[in-house]
Amino acid sequence: MKSIIGLAAVAALSISSAHATTIYTTSGSSDLVSNNGSSQVYEDDGVTMTLSAGLFTDTPVTGDAVVTPGQYGARPIAYSPGTGITHNQNDGQHLVDGYFPEVAILSFDKTVQLTGALFTYVDTYDTFDLFIDSNNDGILERVFENLSMPNNSTAFVDFLSLNLVGKLFGIGTSSYSYNCRMTMHGQKCDSYSSAWKLKKLAFEEVPDVPLPAALPLFMAGLAGFGFASRKKQA
Numbered sequence: 464m465k466s467i468i469g470l471a472a473v474a475a476l477s478i479s480s481a482h483a484t485t486i487y488t489t490s491g492s493s494d495l496v497s498n499n500g501s502s503q504v505y506e507d508d509g510v511t512m513t514l515s516a517g518l519f520t521d522t523p524v525t526g527d528a529v530v531t532p533g534q535y536g537a538r539p540i541a542y543s544p545g546t547g548i549t550h551n552q553n554d555g556q557h558l559v560d561g562y563f564p565e566v567a568i569l570s571f572d573k574t575v576q577l578t579g580a581l582f583t584y585v586d587t588y589d590t591f592d593l594f595i596d597s598n599n600d601g602i603l604e605r606v607f608e609n610l611s612m613p614n615n616s617t618a619f620v621d622f623l624s625l626n627l628v629g630k631l632f633g634i635g636t637s638s639y640s641y642n643c644r645m646t647m648h649g650q651k652c653d654s655y656s657s658a659w660k661l662k663k664l665a666f667e668e669v670p671d672v673p674l675p676a677a678l679p680l681f682m683a684g685l686a687g688f689g690f691a692s693r694k695k696q697a
């Protein structure tokens with residue numbers, strides 16, 4: 464039991480000692496590796512992040528959200544203040560906006576904890592929705608809706624307490640007044656035509672095998688040791 468506690472302590476230590484990495488999603492970003500028009504590839508600290516775009520349905524009452532990557536040619540566009548999304552179906556603005564609900568799709572090559580995002584072009588009551596592929600089937604699920612952000616033109620939002628761990632995430636927005644279900648700072652509806660650009664993402668690399676999954680392997684290892692030592696005695 465002592466060893467298991469020790470193992471847990473080591474794992475906790477390695478998570479807390481991981482340093483935060485930031486990727487700037489701007490046209491002049493030094494993290495930008497390539498941009499083929501439908502996706503942008505960024506790299507920093509040995510982690511590669513691919514940013515693409517999609518639209519999503521936003522069903523009233525139930526809150527169901529279905530993301531379709533690349534729908535109507537949805538694509539990210541990097542500007543110097545940040546990345547927006549445009550598409551070919553009557554796009555509201557070249558920001559990430561909710562006229563047709565748009566989502567920036569972030570795909571990492573390693574497991575990370577998304578710890579924050581910097582938004583630009585923010586105005587009063589702008590909100591965002593968070594998506595994550597929680598069961599690793601390649602399809603995003605919406606996990607938070609209408610989260611608020613500071614009412615500054617440049618607004619950083621800390622995600623640390625949301626525990627967003629995975630490889631595939633989405634940050635998007637919708638703009639219908641009936642979507643008043645879940646907010647980070649009290650009840651707010653996104654009836655103010657939410658629209659913003661994404662300027663920076665902060666994340667930390669985390670061990671690929673979560674501790675609960677690693678424990679059975681560790682126990683199997685202990686059992687193996689026991690068997691070996693009994694054999695030696697015999």
Ligand SMILES: [Ca+2]
Binds near residue numbers: 548554555557558
């Ligand atoms: Ca747009």
Ligand SMILES: [Ca+2]
Binds near residue numbers: 597602
């Ligand atoms: Ca999924």
